[in-house]
Amino acid sequence: xxxxxxxxxxxxxxxxxxxxxxxxxxxxxxxxxxxxxxxxxxxxxxxxxxxxxxxxxxxxxxxxxxxxxxxxxxxxxxxxxxxxxxxxxxxxxxxxxxxxxxxxxxxxxxxxxxxxxxxxxxxxxxxxxxxxxxxxxxxxxxxxxxxxxxxxxxxxxxxxxxxxxxxxxxxxxxxxxxxxxxxxxxxxxxxxxxxxxxxxxxxxxxxxxxxxxxxxxxxxxxxxxxxxxxxxxxxxxxxxxxxxxxxxxxxxxxxxxxxxxxxxxxxxxxxxxxxxxxxxxxxxxxxxxxxxxxxxxxxxxxxxxxxxxxxxxxxxxxxxxxxxxxxxxxxxxx
Amino acid sequence: xxxxxxxxxxxxxxxxxxxxxxxxxxxxxxxxxxxxxxxxxxxxxxxxxxxxxxxxxxxxxxxxxxxxxx
Ligand code: FES
Ligand SMILES: [Fe+2]
Ligand SMILES: [Fe+2]
Numbered sequence: 001x002x003x004x005x006x007x008x009x010x011x012x013x014x015x016x017x018x019x020x021x022x023x024x025x026x027x028x029x030x031x032x033x034x035x036x037x038x039x040x041x042x043x044x045x046x047x048x049x050x051x052x053x054x055x056x057x058x059x060x061x062x063x064x065x066x067x068x069x070x071x072x073x074x075x076x077x078x079x080x081x082x083x084x085x086x087x088x089x090x091x092x093x094x095x096x097x098x099x100x101x102x103x104x105x106x107x108x109x110x111x112x113x114x115x116x117x118x119x120x121x122x123x124x125x126x127x128x129x130x131x132x133x134x135x136x137x138x139x140x141x142x143x144x145x146x147x148x149x150x151x152x153x154x155x156x157x158x159x160x161x162x163x164x165x166x167x168x169x170x171x172x173x174x175x176x177x178x179x180x181x182x183x184x185x186x187x188x189x190x191x192x193x194x195x196x197x198x199x200x201x202x203x204x205x206x207x208x209x210x211x212x213x214x215x216x217x218x219x220x221x222x223x224x225x226x227x228x229x230x231x232x233x234x235x236x237x238x239x240x241x242x243x244x245x246x247x248x249x250x251x252x253x254x255x256x257x258x259x260x261x262x263x264x265x266x267x268x269x270x271x272x273x274x275x276x277x278x279x280x281x282x283x284x285x286x287x288x289x290x291x292x293x294x295x296x297x298x299x300x301x302x303x304x305x306x307x308x309x310x311x312x313x314x315x316x317x318x319x320x321x322x323x324x325x326x327x328x329x330x331x332x333x334x
Numbered sequence: 335x336x337x338x339x340x341x342x343x344x345x346x347x348x349x350x351x352x353x354x355x356x357x358x359x360x361x362x363x364x365x366x367x368x369x370x371x372x373x374x375x376x377x378x379x380x381x382x383x384x385x386x387x388x389x390x391x392x393x394x395x396x397x398x399x400x401x402x403x404x
Contacts, residue, residue: 109346113391168371176369243388247381274386275373278344 001063002201005053009046011038011082015053018075019065041089041213042312048212051086052204054079055219059149083220090217093312094304097297104289104296108233108281108303112240115307120314121245123321124252132321133256134194139211139317141196141203143218144187144265148173150218151235157228158284160291165283166232169239169276183272186265193261208320210313217309221302229295232288233302236280241307242273348373348386357384 004020007013038047056062057070069075099107117125124133152170155163175181188198197203204212221231250266289296339353351357351372357365365384373386380387 116392172369172371244392247387270387271382271385274348274388275350275369275371277388278347278350278373279371282344
């Protein structure tokens with residue numbers, strides 16, 4: 001179990017206070033910042049951290065927070081309010097969703113082929129310093145230390161061939177019968193090989209708002225049954241835009257002569273995600289749309305949301321590296 | 335129990351193979367199958383043959399390959 005992160009504003013303070021309240025007492029998130037004040041929820045650290053903590057109650061939970069709190073009705077009310085704001089922001093960012101002729105396979109293939117390796121992957125491949133590469137791993141740790149866990153919540157919410165395909169994909173993420181091959185553990189080993197902690201809270205405390213948003217969006221989709229289509233579309237877009245970037249990042253790790261454990265994580269994902277992409281698009285999403293045609297647009301929404309929100313998180317990282325470089329140059333010049 | 339081996343075609347991409355033990359390439363080299371489902375490259379552009387590495391989607395690579403062939 002992990003420790004509660006340090007809050008960074010009124011919303012996250014409210015959540016921490018509520019979680020620390022007497023176990024039998026009321027757990028309302030006191031005085032939340034008026035939602036109207038949250039202008040850009042997708043990059044608002046305070047907002048995203050508050051929601052991340054409320055979601056974490058459904059995953060591993062926190063030390064010193066009684067487990068009953070997971071289903072505390074007042075906290076669920078607070079979570080729902082934050083989720084509404086997040087969902088609205090995601091839908092606005094994505095814009096109108098359409099699936100030509102209802103052909104979800106074609107739409108997903110087209111969407112994920114158009115996007116080549118991301119700017120971030122290109123930067124890590126050719127330009128990043130060791131420190132910049134490590135700062136990337138620190139941001140990504142928020143997800144990779146919990147890799148694939150959100151999507152596991154969707155298993156009981158779908159059925160038939162789509163369920164079998166999701167189970168097959170998740171099995172691979174969880175080591176295919178070999179505990180030491182779990183992708184979460186491979187990432188933890190990469191961190192350890194660099195002398196970095198595997199304590200999730202430390203990374204959450206440092207993460208950008210947009211990074212927390214990219215993880216929260218997965219929980220939003222996976223923990224709300226009505227959004228199961230979006231959860232699977234998100235998974236498909238994630239897997240289908242992973243193999244080529246992971247190859248670039250792998251080359252970056254080799255260029256910087258980082259420990260083999262770092263390379264191993266990305267090496268595994270070049271091969272695995274080329275498989276997962278097919279499982280997710282053809283095995284899961286296509287079959288889900290067949291079984292439940294009403295979910296077709298939601299599947300597309302999830303895929304678009306993945307690319308848009310992860311793209312935003314990537315932009316924030318790139319801007320940060322550029323700003324740091326500019327500052328260093330001007331300091332050296334001045 | 336008899337194990338089923340199945341091959342699923344992914345248009346424009348690899349073959350998904352379940353239940354195989356090895357893939358033998360034209361040059362006789364043998365790649366052991368170490369996962370429950372593998373993606374076998376069909377386009378020949380992969381850097382990790384016989385496995386698919388998504389190069390079938392890589393625009394730059396597609397162009398390079400075409401230039402080499404002509
Ligand atoms: S089929 Fe994917 S790289 Fe050849
Ligand atoms: Fe993975
Ligand atoms: Fe994957």
